[in-house]
Amino acid sequence: GQQVMQIPQYQHVQEGEDFTTYCNSSTTLSNIQWYKQRPGGHPVFLIQLVKSGEVKKQKRLTFQFGEAKKNSSLHITATQTTDVGTYFCVGPTSGTYKYIFGTGTRLKVLA
Amino acid sequence: DAGVIQSPRHEVTEMGQEVTLRCKPISGHDYLFWYRQTMMRGLELLIYFNNNVPIDDSGMPEDRFSAKMPNASFSTLKIQPSEPRDSAVYFCASSFEGPGGESYEQYFGPGTRLTVT
Numbered sequence: 178g179q180q181v182m183q184i185p186q187y188q189h190v191q192e193g194e195d196f197t198t199y200c201n202s203s204t205t206l207s208n209i210q211w212y213k214q215r216p217g218g219h220p221v222f223l224i225q226l227v228k229s230g231e232v233k234k235q236k237r238l239t240f241q242f243g244e245a246k247k248n249s250s251l252h253i254t255a256t257q258t259t260d261v262g263t264y265f266c267v268g269p270t271s272g273t274y275k276y277i278f279g280t281g282t283r284l285k286v287l288a
Numbered sequence: 289d290a291g292v293i294q295s296p297r298h299e300v301t302e303m304g305q306e307v308t309l310r311c312k313p314i315s316g317h318d319y320l321f322w323y324r325q326t327m328m329r330g331l332e333l334l335i336y337f338n339n340n341v342p343i344d345d346s347g348m349p350e351d352r353f354s355a356k357m358p359n360a361s362f363s364t365l366k367i368q369p370s371e372p373r374d375s376a377v378y379f380c381a382s383s384f385e386g387p388g389g390e391s392y393e394q395y396f397g398p399g400t401r402l403t404v405t
Contacts, residue, residue: 210393219379220331222393265331274319274383274391275344278331
């Protein structure tokens with residue numbers, strides 16, 4: 178079945194350093210969504226990418242969808258302690274609303 | 289809107305007991321999802337509904353799990369009998385479909401932390 182892998186699994190950074198997580202799907206995705214889950218919280222939607230090669234920015238966060246629509250990345254510039262949490266990419270199985278969550282990247286930011 | 293509402297927030301039960309988790313989606317949303325989150329398996333989609341109809345339940349672990357959506361504002365996930373390996377956080381999420389069939393974000397509830405002893 179469809180698999181969505183993320184690397185790295187964990188990342189510890191000093192506050193102010195940059196951070197990137199990568200997402201790879203075993204199948205082509207019609208779109209990809211990114212969510213953030215704070216410790217003890219629930220996933221919260223960040224963004225959706227639909228077009229091949231699409232790049233979107235939200236303040237210090239930059240999201241990219243690969244040309245082949247099988248991979249994506251999230252880059253955070255100058256991390257802050259508020260960025261702490263687990264970041265998930267999510268892709269739907271083709272033609273359905275069956276969303277497959279990636280394995281997640283847990284980010285810790287050291288002050 | 290109050291967002292997706294789940295109850296109870298915490299549930300502790302003994303092995304063999306029946307457990308019922310409840311969810312109220314956001315009004316107007318036509319998709320409802322049930323997820324389970326554990327350290328070992330991450331976030332897994334168990335089942336999802338569209339307009340109260342179950343569309344895909346291939347993620348339901350086994351026959352001990354069942355889910356219903358009797359109307360647009362209520363859904364239940366039932367485990368009978370419960371086992372210690374069912375201990376997890378169960379999330380309900382809702383979403384809607386655009387006029388052109390485009391998908392939109394899922395709104396998650398706060399989750400139910402289930403502990404089966």
